[in-house]
Amino acid sequence: MIEIKDVTKIYTSKNRQVIGVDHVSLTIQAGEIFGVIGYSGAGKSTLLRCLNLLERPTSGQIMIDGVDLTSLNSEQLRQARLKIGMIFQHFYLVSSKTVFENIAFALKAANKPKEEIEKRVNELLDIVGLSDKRDAYPAQLSGGQKQRVGIARALANDPNVLLCDEATSALDPSTTKSILTLLKKINRELGITIVLITHEMEVVKDICDRVAVMQNGKIIELGTVYELFTNPKEELTKSFINSILQFEVPDHLLQKRTGTMVKILFKGESAEEAIVSDMLQTFKVKGNILHGKIEYIQNIPLGVFIMELTGERKEIERALDYISERTNGLEVIAHAA
Known part of the structure; x- marks a missing residue:
């Protein structure tokens, strides 16, 4: 379970303060796929990065499986992060390393023995459907294949939580569908909690169990995906839903x-x-x-x-x-x- 307790993130820029996240509280159940949707600047990516303390909250607590990450020292936080995988929009693969080496990097950083690394990477390649790309380089991969490598790398240390920061935004619609199908499979078969940030309601509709709508650093609406589609309260939520259901009459x-x-x-x-x-x-x-x-x-x-x-x-x-x-x-x- 992930508990976000009254989290605020404030940036100081040129002698002025900018609020990225504004007193957000959420509970994300273990094993669910939870979406956070909002337009650019809403604070959703900042909130996601607070979950593994890539951004340290100005105030509030991040509790994962009962552990307050904000109270950990550097070594304790490093160990806790091994159980929190992260997928990025732009893949961030090392171009000079093979697919195998890119995935193995996370395991080497965790000081795993060579035999275990070999076995684990081969397992991950099978999970993401890239066994035949083991020795390929990133330049030889499509965008969808690169993201599959990113997913495998995020799963390397057998995490309990997977954070996805606009993981499909750089992909075409067909590839997006395949990546969402893979994430849903990972969630169901491995029981991993997935927190997914997006600005696309189609992504939320296809994969999420519940969703929070963010605007100006705040959560303005929260519920199951079906609840929000059938009974949206806020104008922003309605605009997201209209982009799919097209309620307007010409x-x-x-x-x-x-x-x-x-x-x-x-x-x-x-x-x-x-x-x-x-x-x-x-x-x-x-x-x-x-x-x-x-x-x-x-x-x-x-x-x-x-x-x-x-x-x-x-x-x-x-x-x-x-x-x-x-x-x-x-x-x-x-x-x-």
């Missing part, structure tokens, strides 16, 4: 409407039921679906449909009541003039 559709335009939210089982079809058969209204999308978040469906209903006003109102009773959200966007 102006030209609003201008052309001849009926009542509604947005319908389906959660869980309701997203898989024929509610709209049943409504159209039950009431004397016609329906035109203008936009529709179902996303699976943590394997639970979330559907959004935008429809235009035409017919007599009373019949439309009855149809809307029917939908409202059977779904998780109904918003009338506009009535025809």
